[in-house]
Amino acid sequence: MTADSIALFAKHGRIAAQLRGQIESGSLAVGDDLPSESDLQSRFGVSRGPIRQALATLRSEGLIETTQGRPPRVRAQPLAQSIDDFFSFSSWVRAQGKVPGQRTFEIARRRAAPALVARMGLADGEFVVEIVRLRLIDGIPTMIERSAFHDSIGKALLTFDTDSGSIYEYLIDNGAELDEGTHVVDAVPAAPLDAELLGVETGAPLLRVRRVTRSRRGLILETSDDRYRSDHASLLIYNSRNENRPTPIVARTTHTVANA
Secondary structure: OOHHHHHHHHHHHHHHHHHHHHHHHOOOOOOOEOOOHHHHHHHHOOOHHHHHHHHHHHHHOOOEEEEOOEEEEEOOOOOOOOHHHOOEHHHHHHHOOOOEEEEEEEEEEEEOOHHHHHHHOOOOOOEEEEEEEEEEEOOEEEEEEEEEEEHHHHHHHHHOOOOOOOHHHHHHHOOOOOOEEEEEEEEEEOOHHHHHHHOOOOOOEEEEEEEEEEOOOOOEEEEEEEEEEOOOEEEEEEOOOOOOOOOOEEEEEEOOOOEO
16 A cells, blocks of 8 residues: 555545544434535545545445435434344334334235245144235335244234234234244345335345244244345344353344344
8 A cells, every 4th residue: 555545545534534423423413414525625624535435435334325416415324123122123113213014915824835844844734824014114114024923823813903013022912932033134136026015126135134933942933034125224243252241242223133
């Protein structure tokens, strides 16, 4: 790295740090426009290059968004969720002072398909209850969930209004032992139907969370495939070398992972 490039890096890093501090402190609030490039040049006494580098850094961190023809704007920041609430979308959203919502597209009791038989450890011919819902935060489509419940608990959902709230809360209140969950997270392109429901372009990246939920005896009670708009949700992982906290803490964040 040359002396010039080191100097450029130092300049744009300093600018990014100051703007980041203003955003995190709230002096630049969500929805606020950042100063223009020319104003930032005057403020920091630098050329346009370091300013653009600093803005690119903030954009990559998800702190600002840019739209052609207007200045960068402060982006809404994530809401964190503890792993203890990772199962319930509704609980997580309410804990952040927002309003959860849902629209049910399908609920059906049917014999499990072969792939589901294998995934849930069922016998051939066993029934499951499958549900497809669109989940919303403050009325904004955020996630599509596709869940399959073991018949022993799923039958109760046939008389539950799945548009009224949390499936998990309802099942637990009725004695279901939803005790352990395994989550696999990856990214997938939006299929045409998912893109339409979530209001994104076909092929846009979605955050996928696949979950297997077990009872304390190890019986698989539910599997799910939840797909989030990637501009509305991310995952935050915290770990520590402290011997009293050996397991990483995972949080879903939204600009939400979990089911309800």
